[in-house]
Amino acid sequence: MFIQVLTLSIISFLTLPFFFLSLIKSSRSKKPSMPNVFPKRYPLIGSYFDIKSNQSNRLEWITRILKNCPSATYTLHHILGYRQIFTANPDNVQHILKTRFNNYPKGEFFINVFFDFLGNGIFNADGEAWKFERQVSSHEFNTRSLRKFVETVVDAELNDRLVPMLSGAVTGKIVLDLQDVLQRFAFDNICKIAFGYDPECLLPSLPQTEFADAFEDATHLSSERFRAPITLTWRIKRVFNVGSEKKLKIAISQVRDFAKKIVREKKQELATKSSLDSVDIISRFLNSGHSDENFTTDIVISFILAGRDTTSAALTWFFWLIHKHPEVEKEILKEIKEKSDMLVFEEVKDMAYIHASLCESMRLYPPVPTDSKRAMADDVLPDGTVVKRGSVVTYAPYAMGRMENIWGSDWEEFKPERWLQRDEAGKWSFVGRDPYTYPVFQAGPRICLGKEMAFLQMKRVVAGTLRRFKVVPAVEEGFQPVFVAYMTSKMKGGFPIKVEERGKLD
Numbered sequence: 001m002f003i004q005v006l007t008l009s010i011i012s013f014l015t016l017p018f019f020f021l022s023l024i025k026s027s028r029s030k031k032p033s034m035p036n037v038f039p040k041r042y043p044l045i046g047s048y049f050d051i052k053s054n055q056s057n058r059l060e061w062i063t064r065i066l067k068n069c070p071s072a073t074y075t076l077h078h079i080l081g082y083r084q085i086f087t088a089n090p091d092n093v094q095h096i097l098k099t100r101f102n103n104y105p106k107g108e109f110f111i112n113v114f115f116d117f118l119g120n121g122i123f124n125a126d127g128e129a130w131k132f133e134r135q136v137s138s139h140e141f142n143t144r145s146l147r148k149f150v151e152t153v154v155d156a157e158l159n160d161r162l163v164p165m166l167s168g169a170v171t172g173k174i175v176l177d178l179q180d181v182l183q184r185f186a187f188d189n190i191c192k193i194a195f196g197y198d199p200e201c202l203l204p205s206l207p208q209t210e211f212a213d214a215f216e217d218a219t220h221l222s223s224e225r226f227r228a229p230i231t232l233t234w235r236i237k238r239v240f241n242v243g244s245e246k247k248l249k250i251a252i253s254q255v256r257d258f259a260k261k262i263v264r265e266k267k268q269e270l271a272t273k274s275s276l277d278s279v280d281i282i283s284r285f286l287n288s289g290h291s292d293e294n295f296t297t298d299i300v301i302s303f304i305l306a307g308r309d310t311t312s313a314a315l316t317w318f319f320w321l322i323h324k325h326p327e328v329e330k331e332i333l334k335e336i337k338e339k340s341d342m343l344v345f346e347e348v349k350d351m352a353y354i355h356a357s358l359c360e361s362m363r364l365y366p367p368v369p370t371d372s373k374r375a376m377a378d379d380v381l382p383d384g385t386v387v388k389r390g391s392v393v394t395y396a397p398y399a400m401g402r403m404e405n406i407w408g409s410d411w412e413e414f415k416p417e418r419w420l421q422r423d424e425a426g427k428w429s430f431v432g433r434d435p436y437t438y439p440v441f442q443a444g445p446r447i448c449l450g451k452e453m454a455f456l457q458m459k460r461v462v463a464g465t466l467r468r469f470k471v472v473p474a475v476e477e478g479f480q481p482v483f484v485a486y487m488t489s490k491m492k493g494g495f496p497i498k499v500e501e502r503g504k505l506d
Helices: 002-028 048-053 055-067 090-099 107-118 127-141 143-172 178-195 210-227 231-240 243-272 281-287 293-324 326-337 345-349 352-364 451-466
Strands: 073-077 083-087 371-374 392-395 420-422 428-430 469-473 483-485 489-491 496-501
Touching: 048 055, 055 073, 055 083, 055 483, 083 090, 090 392, 107 210, 107 243, 107 293, 107 371, 107 392, 127 143, 127 281, 143 178, 143 345, 143 451, 143 469, 143 496, 178 210, 178 243, 178 281, 178 293, 178 451, 210 231, 210 243, 210 293, 231 243, 243 281, 243 293, 281 293, 293 326, 293 352, 293 451, 293 469, 293 489, 326 352, 326 451, 345 451, 352 420, 352 428, 352 451, 451 469
Parallel strands: 083 392
Antiparallel strands: 073 083, 371 392, 420 428, 469 496, 483 489
16 A cells, blocks of 8 residues: 555656646637547656546547547557557558567567466467467367367266256256356366366366466456556565565465466376377477476466456357347257257357357457557558557457447447358358457467367357256346456456256247
8 A cells, every 4th residue: 555655646746737737728728628538648647647547447448549539549658658559440450460470579568567477378478489389289279189179078068067057056046157157167178178187166066266266366466467557556566565466476376386286297197107098288398398397387377368268258248148139049049959969060160150149249248358569669550550669559359349430330239140141042151250350369370279169169058058048147127247358358246147947949
C-alpha cells in the first residue's frame, strides 16, 4: 500500500500542473466539445488519467476507440513518451504477423513481464528458441496424433468423466459451474496427451487442487503486470516482496512445483524403460537433448496454459450463446442426429454447423482477446500509422469481431450461417475467413499449432454433451455475463448451470 501511495504521489506532483492547465484551456475554448471517446493526452504523462480510469473495462474501452477510428488503429500514449499502438485492421494484422514478422517479435518487455510465470516456454520465446520449441512440438499435431487424441483421450474423458458428472447433476438436481467443469476437462486432456500424465481433476467430487487455484492467480496477476499504467509499481513490489507480487511469487512457486513433478516422473520413466508405449511432447523435448529441468518445466506450463484455458473459455461462451439462440441449438441437434452414437474421427471433423457455431462464438468472445508484439525497428503500417522502434503493437481479435466493416451491420448477431454455404444437395459446408480478418488462432509463422486439435476436442464435447443433455443457465432473468480478459478470457464469476436429460433428439 505504501508503494502505491508513493507512486501516485509522485505522479500527482508531476501531472497536476498539466491537468489544471488543460482545464483552463478547455474553459476558454469556444469550440463544441467532441464525443468523449478518445483519451486526453498531456505532456510527459500521456493519457495516464484515462488509462487509469478505464483499467477495469480496458478491453471495451479500446474497442470503442478503435470502432471510432477511420482505419481501426489508434496510438495510445503512456508516461514518458512510451507508445502502444492498437489495431483492428486486417491489413495491419497481416503486416505485423506475416509481412514484417521478424520486426514484430514478442519483445523484451512482454518476455520480462511474463518470465517469472512462463520462463522460456514457447509462448514467451522469440528467435531460435521459439523455432526449436515449435519444431519439436509440431510432431504432436499430425493426423495420426489428432486421431489418437480424439478416439482415446477425449472420448475417455467424455464418456468416463464428463457425461457421468452431467448425468449425476440431472439426478441430484445439482447446479454446476460449467466453466470450472470445462477447465477440469481440458486440463485432464492436455496433461494426458502432452505429458502422458492424468491429474484426475474431473472427478465426481470435483476435488479442489492447490495447483488450479495457483494457476488462476499466476495468470491473473501476471496479466495485471502487463496492463499496469506504471510498470515501476509492480517492479518495486517485486523487489520488496509485498502485495500482489508476493501473492504472485507464491502462486508461481506452486505451479512450478507441480510442473517439475511431471518432468521428474517423465525422466524417471524414460530412464527405466527402453521405449515408451507412446511418445508425448515432454518426452520429445527430453529426448532432444534438452533435459534441463527449468526449461522443460517452462514447456509444461506453456502447454497447460494453451490446453486448459483456451478451449474451456471458448466452450463456456458457446454454451451460453446457444441457450440464448434455440434456433442454432436446433440446427446443431439436427447435425448430431445425422451422425452415429459413437462418433469416429471422420464424423467429428465433418461437423460443419458445429464448427461454424464455434467460430462464431469465438468471433464474439475470443479466448485470447488481444496479443502484443514489440517493434524492433521504425516502420509504417499499411494504413499509414507510424511505428517507432520499441513501440508495443497490439492487435485485438475481440475488437475485430465487432467491426461493422468486416462483419457487416449484423455483427452483433450470433449467426453461424455467416460461415456456411449449402451445396446442391442442401448440405452445409464450412467457409472460413482469412486468418488476418479472424486472428483468433494468431496467423503467419506463429499460427496456433493446436488449432485443429482444439476444434476436434470442442466439437466432440459439444456433440457428446448436447446429444444427451440440455444445458440451462442457473441465473436470474435478465442476467448478462461479463467477459473478463487476463492472459486468456473468462466469464466473470463462472457459469452456473442446471442440466436436463434431453431424451430423444427433436
